Amino acid sequence: MSPEKTFVGLTNYLDLFSNPAFYKALRVTMLFCAGSVLPVILIGLGLALLMNGKLKGSTLYQVLLFSPWVTPTVAVSIVWSWIYEPEIGLANTVLDLLGLEKIDWLQDPKWALLGVLLVTIWKSVGWAMIFYLVALRNVPTDLLEAAELDGANAVQKFSRITLPLISPTTLFLFIVQIIGALQAYDQINVLTQGGPSGSTRTLLYMYYQSAFEAFQIGEASSVAMILVFICMLLSVISLEVSKRTTHYQ
């Protein structure tokens, strides 16, 4: 970091926008967001729907599914890197048992992002499920019963009553998960350090590397501003949407 400071206008941004590594990182970031947020929300909702209603011992299931959420990401990522061990790791042993070909989980640019995503999803689905369980419990049963009397089937009840009523939870999970995904660092740092060949280098990881490994403060700060911009945009959208859709109690 040089003591002399020169005003460079928008040069740092222009440099960034002509840097192919930036577009690659942007693409990885979008894949990472979509690949973690959508499964977490869909699986979380699916599990909550199945668990909703009387089921003895469901607290035990909830505790087990939720537990990855409270554990340190670094420690569980280390455990997963052992699971992904290419020779005799658990993941490849399972593939082998199923008669599938082994995968170089974290060393192959084709699969590394999936490897990181699986850890991320594993850590959050139970958490999303609990959110949905709370939301589903707040859906008034008399509404569902009335619809049933009117001859609505299960699909109609779900899509016309339940889904709209739990939409605030979906919006909340969506925003929180995307903002979390944009800032994911621990699991990437332990499992792949952004590699192989940049296949898991998100914008945040690029920011970290240029700020604290290459000391390119200008580049790092412009990447950071892009992240800030995306997060602000998402927050404003969520505020607006929740203002307009407050049709619940």
Add this chain to the structure above:
Amino acid sequence: MNATTVRVGKLARHLFFAAIALIMAFPFYWMVTSALKTNDEIWQSPPTIWPKEPLWSNFSAAWHEAPFFRYMGNSVFVAVSIVILQVINSGMMAYALTHMKFRFRGLFAGVILFGYMVPATAVYLPGYLVLSQLHLLDSYAGLILSNCVSVFSIFLIRQAFLQVPHELVEAGEVDGSSHMRILWTILVPITRSSFAVLALITFIDQYNNYFWPMLITKDPNLQLVSAGLRSFFTQGGAYGLKWPLIMAASAFTIAPLLLVFLLAQKTIMQSVNMTAGSSKG
């Protein structure tokens, strides 16, 4: 639906969730059994589900190979200090935002909300530069002070204080109590469940914290447990050689949290209600 189909449905759901729970918990089981294997056995193919002769000494070997006692002590000390400071801060901030009248209150709340939207990681670089100017890098003070305010915590408590009728505060004022007295003797006791959630969530977050503490501490004596475990993992060097010890170390890093979670699972899962609530603003 007759009784049998209901029973079959219930059984199917149980089987399904038992299978899912097993899959979700399996990495933890795998961690513990791998920690008990010898170096020869861990490389056997196919792997054994339970070690032939569990090597419990791996745990003490890993414990003595790196200063894990120090790492965990650091994490617990820093996390507890942050919890205490955040309880005090968030209580006072939320009180000002909900039960005090002053000029620019709206603006003040807006600035805090703005802080909520800025992703924390994006300000790590300027934060680092500020801490270095203040000579707080590589110190407990830096680790603690840089995390002692959390917008999330303020919002959580603000949400709880909004539920408290303002008449209670007014009654306190009529009695001549100071704001501090009203806050700590009237509001906090009523909303203690929110404070419990705040304390637990903050403790878990800070104990697990890795990225920021790792950036601002280079001194190995100040490393928190995640950073310590990470360097043990990379220094275990030719990785493969030490997998059982690495798994043992991961196990005792994770264990305290799983314990806290089991003891306080009701409060922690209740936090879901409150976080969803506080986000509605």
